[in-house]
Amino acid sequence: xxxxxxxxxxxxxxxxxxxxxxxxxxxxxLMEYAAVTAGEQVLVLAEHGTDPVVIQAVAAAAAxxxxxxxxxxxxxxxxxxxxxALSPLLSAAHAAADVVISLTWWGEVHTAPQFFNEIAKKRxxxxxxxxxxxxxxxxxxxxxxxxxxxxxxxKAYAQISAAQEIRVTTxxxxxxxxxxxxxxxxxxxxxxxxxxxxxxxxxxTEEPTSPPTRPTAWLSSRNPP
Numbered sequence: 001x002x003x004x005x006x007x008x009x010x011x012x013x014x015x016x017x018x019x020x021x022x023x024x025x026x027x028x029x030l031m032e033y034a035a036v037t038a039g040e041q042v043l044v045l046a047e048h049g050t051d052p053v054v055i056q057a058v059a060a061a062a063a064x065x066x067x068x069x070x071x072x073x074x075x076x077x078x079x080x081x082x083x084x085a086l087s088p089l090l091s092a093a094h095a096a097a098d099v100v101i102s103l104t105w106w107g108e109v110h111t112a113p114q115f116f117n118e119i120a121k122k123r124x125x126x127x128x129x130x131x132x133x134x135x136x137x138x139x140x141x142x143x144x145x146x147x148x149x150x151x152x153x154x155k156a157y158a159q160i161s162a163a164q165e166i167r168v169t170t171x172x173x174x175x176x177x178x179x180x181x182x183x184x185x186x187x188x189x190x191x192x193x194x195x196x197x198x199x200x201x202x203x204x205t206e207e208p209t210s211p212p213t214r215p216t217a218w219l220s221s222r223n224p225p
Contacts, residue, residue, distance in 0.1 A: 006131075008076055008105050009049040015135035020057050023135055026142025027061035033146060034099050034127050038066035043097035043124070045090070046133070047076045050103045054133050058101055067099070077106040077114070086113045097124045103133035157183055 006012050015023070036042055042062040046055050055071060062069045072093055091113070094100055107114045108128050119126050129137070160166065166178040 009047060009051065009133065010076075012051070012134050014051045015053040017053060019135060019139070020053050020060075023053065023057040023138040024061065026138035026140075027057040028064075029142050029144070029146060030058065030101070030127065030129075030138075031061045031065055033149075034101065034125055036062055036065045036067050036099055040067045040098040041096060042067040042069050042099045042101065043093050044069065044071045044101050044103065045094075045107070046071065046073045046103040047105060047107075048073055049076055049105075050133050051135055054135060054138060055103065057138060058103065058133075062099075062101070070097075074104075077104055077111050086111070094122060094124060100124045100126045102126065102128040102130075104128075105131055105133075 044055060044059050044062070050073070055073075059069050059071055070093065072090065074087065074090060102108065108119060108130060109115070112118070119128075132141070160181060161183055163181065164179070166181055168174060168176045168178075
């Protein structure tokens with residue numbers, strides 16, 4: 001039997017309706033990570049092939065935090081469709097949102113207006129479940145403890161920032177070297193996030209009372225959420 005990797009959400013199984021109970025802890029973690037607060041405009045951006053149970057879990061988690069939830073479903077973003085123009089409706093919804101949760105497969109990789117660096121220029125906090133808006137991801141990896149994630153993130157940023165060269169190799173022959181690496185800031189300001197001082201980093205001021213401004217986040221099947 002030959003197994004091939006999925007290339008869209010149409011290639012992934014959908015969840016049974018009652019399995020939403022297994023997805024909610026992961027969806028709750030997602031809202032904690034995005035620091036969604038009451039009254040915020042939350043846009044859940046999905047594709048027509050995204051699992052409806054996943055969409056419902058994410059929307060319900062945002063609604064539980066008393067946010068204003070809006071779900072927008074769009075045609076799938078195709079691999080290689082770099083020149084595809086975004087619908088003005090999608091652009092307007094993104095511009096009006098405080099938080100965008102992207103449940104698209106290729107959206108932030110193969111579309112110039114939605115590419116990583118373009119997303120980072122916009123006002124909304126943005127979390128992408130890149131290729132991981134699935135029931136299996138929400139019910140397993142998305143439950144990764146946030147406190148531990150923030151601790152690992154802080155240490156990883158410290159190591160990367162201090163490195164002069166980063167080399168990535170694999171048994172299949174990958175050999176990539178990065179030099180003059182620059183990084184943003186790790187996620188901080190959240191009640192679950194440890195102080196960098198506790199992780200060997202510089203001290204910071206007390207947590208702000210307003211929602212923190214987070215760097216754009218990308219969750220993939222190879223990383224814990």
